[in-house]
Amino acid sequence: DAGVIQSPRHEVTEMGQEVTLRCKPISGHNSLFWYRQTMMRGLELLIYFNNNVPIDDSGMPEDRFSAKMPNASFSTLKIQPSEPRDSAVYFCASSIDRVSTEAFFGQGTRLTVV
Amino acid sequence: GENVEQHPSTLSVQEGDSAVIKCTYSDSASNYFPWYKQELGKRPQLIIDIRSNVGEKKDQRIAVTLNKTAKHFSLHITETQPEDSAVYFCAATEGGGADGLTFGKGTHLIIQP
Numbered sequence: 551d552a553g554v555i556q557s558p559r560h561e562v563t564e565m566g567q568e569v570t571l572r573c574k575p576i577s578g579h580n581s582l583f584w585y586r587q588t589m590m591r592g593l594e595l596l597i598y599f600n601n602n603v604p605i606d607d608s609g610m611p612e613d614r615f616s617a618k619m620p621n622a623s624f625s626t627l628k629i630q631p632s633e634p635r636d637s638a639v640y641f642c643a644s645s646i647d648r649v650s651t652e653a654f655f656g657q658g659t660r661l662t663v664v
Numbered sequence: 665g666e667n668v669e670q671h672p673s674t675l676s677v678q679e680g681d682s683a684v685i686k687c688t689y690s691d692s693a694s695n696y697f698p699w700y701k702q703e704l705g706k707r708p709q710l711i712i713d714i715r716s717n718v719g720e721k722k723d724q725r726i727a728v729t730l731n732k733t734a735k736h737f738s739l740h741i742t743e744t745q746p747e748d749s750a751v752y753f754c755a756a757t758e759g760g761g762a763d764g765l766t767f768g769k770g771t772h773l774i775i776q777p
Contacts (some may be wrong), residue, residue: 566706582767584766588752592753592767592769592770593708593767594767595764595765595766597768598764602692605764606764608665609764613728629689641707641708652698652713653698653710653765655707655708655709656707657706658707
């Protein structure tokens with residue numbers, strides 16, 4: 551398995567534009583997480599899904615952020631409209647189920663909003 | 665919700681010496697405590713974890729200890745090597761890896777040659 555796959559790896563966009571980040575979890579994994587990493591705030595959990603259903607979105611910073619998981623092999627994180635303070639590395643991670651322990655991270659998407 | 669505090673933020677040790685990183689957590693319901701290593705520009709990767717039913721776990725040069733009463737857990741790295749240089753994150757969650765992890769702010773470990 552290629553692991554968790556995220557795209558794009560880098561995204562530069564202008565303030566006000568819509569940004570969509572994509573994630574393909576490891577096949578067979580039932581849980582998917584979106585994290586944001588910044589120097590100031592560290593690694594923050596934004597939202598996670600179990601069996602494609604959002605379980606906890608309390609970490610989503612504002613209504614400008616939304617996430618979907620239409621099927622077991624694909625998820626998106628959308629920011630609309632984007633702002634400079636959204637600049638960060640966004641990681642997607644997946645794990646097998648509630649019994650398994652390890653969350654596997656993707657390579658991340660480095661987002662820069664100018 | 666859970667709150668995880670991690671110290672120190674930067675740790676510099678001589679090659680061959682030991683390094684200790686400490687974390688505290690707030691939610692007594694948390695029962696799973698992993699440690700992740702992140703090299704510059706790379707993804708976080710699990711290096712060791714511990715569940716609340718044990719007090720210590722060891723894997724070669726790394727070990728983790730847990731004190732549930734004090735809500736405190738630590739990472740110990742012995743005989744440090746240059747490749748140990750990285751940022752280390754502790755985390756806590758109720759349940760296994762399928763519940764969202766709350767991370768500490770990270771410790772930048774520097775191994776001096």
